[in-house]
Amino acid sequence: MxxxxxxxxxxxxxxxxxxxxxxxxxxxxxxxxxxxxxxxxxxxxxxxxxxxxxxxxxxxxxxxxxxxxxxxxxxxxxxxxxxxxxxxxxxxxxxxxxxxxxxxxxxxxxxxxxxxxxxxxxxxxxxxxxxSFNYRFAPTAARMKELIQDGAIGEVTSVDFHWYLDNAHGADYFRRWHAFTKHSGSLFVHKATHHFDLLNWYLESDPVEVKGFGQLLHYGRNGPFRGPRCKTCPHKSECDYYMDLAADPFLDALYEEPSAVDGYFRDACVFREDIDIPDTMTASIRYASGVQVSYSLNTYMPIEGHHIAFNGRRGRIEMRQYERQPWSEPPADEILLVKSFGGGVERIWVPHEPGGHYGGDNRMRDMIFKPGSNDRLKQRAGSRAGAMSVLTGLAALQSARAGGSVAIEPQPA
Missing domain, CATH: 3.40.50.720 (NAD(P)-binding Rossmann-like Domain)
Incomplete structure (x- = not known):
């Protein structure tokens, strides 16, 4: 561009x-x-x-x-x-x-x-x-990429990667158009595209095979009751997921009166019986490099954030990022670099930066729009990166619904 x-x-x-x-x-x-x-x-x-x-x-x-x-x-x-x-x-x-x-x-x-x-x-x-893969640009992600790239734990052989959406953020996907596979491809595609892209970028390899599991266990038809939308629902006083759209002037202005034009309600019921995407998902992913990944995505947790660990021949890099939780956390992320064979432990603190995704949004816009930006970590993502992450999610969904493992179609450079 x-x-x-x-x-x-x-x-x-x-x-x-x-x-x-x-x-x-x-x-x-x-x-x-x-x-x-x-x-x-x-x-x-x-x-x-x-x-x-x-x-x-x-x-x-x-x-x-x-x-x-x-x-x-x-x-x-x-x-x-x-x-x-x-x-x-x-x-x-x-x-x-x-x-x-x-x-x-x-x-x-x-x-x-x-x-x-x-x-x-x-x-x-x-x-x-x-x-727009802004998670690549988050300061903590960039630091972990540097550690892997510099060989801090030797050759990476496996990854543990688990993402948690809390009861506010997770439920929001089930209120909106994302709740239907025909629009979002499911959260294996819409949300996990971020996560699969991070893996592909961290590992500098392509996923070749996926075995996935996914079920709708909490939202949709599992709900104890349902209504047409939160605003007119007779169960609003007893529903944990009641959303008062009028309490958010930004969303109310964008969606309430404009719904008269297109019929799209921003506070649709999370327990609609026609919701057809999973809310509880796991996947095992095999990479061309031989790396094995254990992945999960849960959408109704009391916490928001993720845990990732890279297991290498000479150590382990581990990070637990809290975005929202019912206790206090410092405005920084802690990376644990644990060396094998008595190499000790190094605690690396990465401060959060202003802006969305702890500064990732700003860094990405700088990279795209400011002339002369140095993309030394290859953070800027093109159509091939977009394709590989979507193909991983599609394979996981296909596997979850039909059984067996699914091979991922190679993409030209």
């Missing part, structure tokens, strides 16, 4: 005005990187939501419901895609065919066929797709 010089700003359009588009790629991007980018258009099928997002962003960019018309009139250099996952491929391909580079929110897409379509269009048009 050709980025701005000191005198030229990249003209970009924002497609999709939900939470992520409005904040990460709207208000925050303009607040911190306005010398490098210029928002020239905003597109959403729901123009009421788009209008409210534009006000929150603090922009006067024109609004469009028609993506093709916006591209023809504005001819932007960059399109940032923040729509539901199953719609990404159409927008990404059209953007590149119109001469624009693309930043796609994760996951890049939701099926093998859509991956092929995006990668073929990228090769054919000569444009570039970046995928």
């Amino acid at each position: 050709k980025m701005a010089s000191q005198t030229t700003r990249t003209r970009y359009v924002l497609v999709g005005t939900g939470n992520r588009g409005t904040t990460m790629w709207g208000r925050e991007l303009l607040a911190g990187w306005s010398s490098h980018v210029e928002l020239v258009g905003i597109c959403d099928l729901n123009l009421m939501r788009a209008e409210r997002a534009r006000a929150m962003i603090g922009s006067n960019a024109p609004l469009y419901a028609d993506f093709d018309a916006m591209m023809a009139e504005l001819k932007p250099a960059l399109v940032i895609v923040c729509t539901p996952d199953d719609t990404h491929d159409d927008i990404i391909v059209k953007a590149m065919e119109a001469g624009a580079d693309v930043i796609s929110e994760k996951p890049m897409t939701t099926s093998f066929e859509k991956i092929e379509r995006i990668r073929e269009a990228e090769k054919r048009t000569g444009r570039r797709v970046d995928v």
Whole structure:
């Protein structure tokens, strides 16, 4: 992607005005990187939501419901895609065919066929797709990558990786469009795409085989009762998952009145009987390098964060990151570097930085938009990285539903 010089700003359009588009790629991007980018258009099928997002962003960019018309009139250099996952491929391909580079929110897409379509269009048009894998840029992730890369524990042979979503964050996926496989590919794709990408990046190898398990054990039809949505639910006084949308002015403005336009309620019931994605997931992953990974994702925990450990021939790197928990933690992450054969233990503290993902969001935007950024850790992620993480999630879901292990389709460079 050709980025701005000191005198030229990249003209970009924002497609999709939900939470992520409005904040990460709207208000925050303009607040911190306005010398490098210029928002020239905003597109959403729901123009009421788009209008409210534009006000929150603090922009006067024109609004469009028609993506093709916006591209023809504005001819932007960059399109940032923040729509539901199953719609990404159409927008990404059209953007590149119109001469624009693309930043796609994760996951890049939701099926093998859509991956092929995006990668073929990228090769054919000569444009570039970046995928928003901001966890690669988090300070702690970067430090662990350095340790692995420097051979601190020798050759890595296996990884333990477990992710925990708490009862607030985890439940939110089951309120929204993410709760249906046709839109999100399941959380094996939508959420775990971050985690599988981190593994691929840490290990610098491709996953080749996955055995997955996944069940809907807590949300959906497992609930004791259900209603049409939280706002009108007769069980709101007894439901642990009741969400008062009006108590959040940001979400209320983006979704409540705009729901009259598209029928999308932001506070849908987490116990809807037609929810079809797992909420409890595990996977065993084998890499081309021989590394074996044990992975899990749980969506209704009393804590938020993750635990990861790299087991090597000469030691172990272990980290437990708490994002939310019912006790106090210092504003830093502790990495334990444990050497084999009496090599001792080194405790490495990595302070949190301002901004989302403990500074990862800011570092990623710096890398993409500021000229001359040094990508020494290969953190910037393109379409191949986006493809490999999605393919891992799709294989895990297929295995969970059909049984057996599933081979992952190789991807060209």
